[in-house]
Amino acid sequence: xxxxxxYTKKDIAASLEYGxxxxxxxxxxxxxMLILGIVLSFxxxxxxxxxxxxxxxxxxxGFFVFTLLPTSSSCYYLIRGYRLNQKIKLWLQDAVRLxxxxxxxxxxxxxxxxATGYKILVRFRYDGKRRTMYSGRRKEGKEMTEGGFERSYDxxxxxxxxxxxxxxxxxxxLLRLPKKKRRRKSKEAKQKSENQK
Numbered sequence: 628x629x630x631x632x633x634y635t636k637k638d639i640a641a642s643l644e645y646g647x648x649x650x651x652x653x654x655x656x657x658x659x660m661l662i663l664g665i666v667l668s669f670x671x672x673x674x675x676x677x678x679x680x681x682x683x684x685x686x687x688x689g690f691f692v693f694t695l696l697p698t699s700s701s702c703y704y705l706i707r708g709y710r711l712n713q714k715i716k717l718w719l720q721d722a723v724r725l726x727x728x729x730x731x732x733x734x735x736x737x738x739x740x741x742a743t744g745y746k747i748l749v750r751f752r753y754d755g756k757r758r759t760m761y762s763g764r765r766k767e768g769k770e771m772t773e774g775g776f777e778r779s780y781d782x783x784x785x786x787x788x789x790x791x792x793x794x795x796x797x798x799x800x801l802l803r804l805p806k807k808k809r810r811r812k813s814k815e816a817k818q819k820s821e822n823q824k
């Protein structure tokens with residue numbers, strides 16, 4: 628008799644609706660950025676910087692605002708990651724492992740020189756019924772989701788993949804790919820994947 632495999636949040640690379648899960652090294656880096664940002668934001672108020680002129684005061688305010696940017700973004704991603712982990716814990720309670728066909732729908736460039744995000748769909752069978760689910764946030768009464776562009780989705784598109792599906796919460800979780808499958812596909816493979824839609 629086969630032992631039932633117990634999955635944890637560490638096995639999950641992303642949620643189809645909520646996007647990528649932040650890895651442990653990523654969480655550590657975010658905490659370091661947050662702590663460093665907090666320390667540096669109070670640095671001007673410790674009496675180290677002279678406040679003799681208006682220029683000094685403006686420089687102090689500028690430095691304070693500048694350090695708030697990484698601090699606030701780190702805080703946002705830590706809260707977002709924590710909430711997703713809490714949801715994943717719920718979804719894993721009734722999750723079943725299924726085989727799914729993953730296809731790329733479209734891509735989007737984030738800024739002129741930034742990374743490209745990819746929107747995908749997965750097709751699978753559960754309880755004798757065919758299901759098609761799209762990456763991105765679902766809105767009630769709408770079939771198509773909003774957003775759902777992630778850089779890592781490119782690794783899954785055009786492949787038969789293993790997913791975890793929670794029937795109770797109607798959520799799809801993407802399992803981490805084995806190391807040998809984590810390389811990005813060539814342009815020809817991407818074009819072939821897009822043509823199969």
